[in-house]
Amino acid sequence: MKSLVTLPKVHLHVHLESTIRRSTLVELAQTNGLPSPASGPFAFSGFREFGDFNSGVRACLVRPEDFHRVAVEFCADEAAQGARYAEVTFTAASHGERLGDLEMPIAAVVEGLAEGRRRYGVATGLVLDHSRRRSVARARVTVELASRFGAVGVGLAGDEAFPAAPFARVFEEARAVGLRVVHHAGECAGPASVREALAVGAERLGHGVRVVEDREVTAEVRELGVPLEVCPSSNVVLGVVPSWAEHPLPRLVEAGLVVTLNTDIPNVTGTTLLDEFVLAREVFGFDDGVLAGFAAASVRASFAPEAVKRELLAGIASWSAGADEDGCLGGGGAGAGGPADGGSHG
Secondary structure (H helix, E strand, C coil), X not given: CCCCCXXXXXXXXXXXXXXXXXXXXXXXXXXXXXXXXXXXXXXCCCHHHHHHHHHXXXXXXXXXXXXXXXXXXXXXXXXXXXXXXXXXXXXXXXXXXXXXXXXXXXXXXXXXXXXHHHHHCCEEEEEEEEECCCCHHHHHHHHHHHHHCCCCEEEEECCCCCCCHHHHHHHHHHHHCCCEEEXXXXXXXXXXXXXXXXHCCCCEEEECHHHHHCHHHHHHHHHHCXXXXXXXXXXXXXXXXXXXXXXXXXXXXXXXXXXXXXXXXXXXXXXXXXXXXXXXXXXXXXXXXXXXXXXXXHHHHCCCCHHHHHHHHHHHHHHHCCCCCCCCCCCCCCCCCCCCCCCCCC
C-alpha cells in the first residue's frame, strides 16, 4: 500500500472555524477575555448541541489578527497532510454582524489564505455559507461579500429542516455574478432535501449521504453527475450514522455517484483529511485505486483553475503508477507546519 500522505488531495468541504488548533483556540480565548470551549473529540446528541458548541468557538475570533492567524494555520495543516488545494467554507456575514464590521473578518481571512499559500504552497478557494435559519437579506449580504472579495462560491448550510426555496432568487443572483453554488443537503434531512438543493442551483452537495435512501433521487444525482462532499467522521460525531462501519460510503460508491472525501469539522471529530482516507482504507478495505479515485473526483469537482486541476490529476496519476511525490502546489513542502496539535491516524 502506498503512503496516503503523498497522494495529492483536494479538500472541498471544511469549515474554517472548525479547523482551529486547540492551542490557538485557548490562546485566542484568553487574549479576548472569553472562556475556552471544551476540548474534543466529541459525540453530540444532535445538530443543535453542536451548534451551541460552535458558537463558543466562533466567539473566540474577535480581532483581524485572529482571523488572519487561523487562515494561515489552516494552510499549514493542510500542507502537512498532503492537501494541495482546498475550498474552505467561512460564515463571513455572521462574523461581520457579530463584530459590527462586515468586511473585516473576510478581508483578514483572504489575506491569511494568501499568506498561507506563499508560505506552505496550498492553493485555496473561499466558499461563503449562509444558515438556512437566517434571513434572505443576510444571504444577499453573503453573496455581495463573496463577489467583492473573490470567493469562488456560496451556499446554504445549517439545519435542513428549514427550507431552501426562499433563497432561490439570491442564488440566481449569485450565479449571475459568476459565483458557484454549493448547498448542504442530505445530512440531517433525507433525499427530499437533496432534491430541493438541486432545485436551488446546487452544483455540489455538502454531505448528501442520505441520497441513497431514495432510488429516484439517487438516479437523478447520478445522471446529473453532481458530486457529493462526503464527511464520514462528521456524520458519526453528529449522529447522522451510528458508526464508521455503518456509514453508507460503500453504497454511494456502488451506486455510481461522484464521491469525494472531506472532514467538515476536523477540530470536533479529531480527524484530518489524511485520516479520512486512512479510515476509508482500514474500515472498508478500499484499495489504492478507489482512494485515488476519490482524490481525482475531488479535483474534477473543485472550482480550481483548469491548470491547477491538470497538475493535480497528473500528480494523482503519478502516485497511482507508484511514483510517490513530495511537495505542494506552488512551492513549499508537505511537511511544512503540523497537524492541529497532534498526529494523524495515518
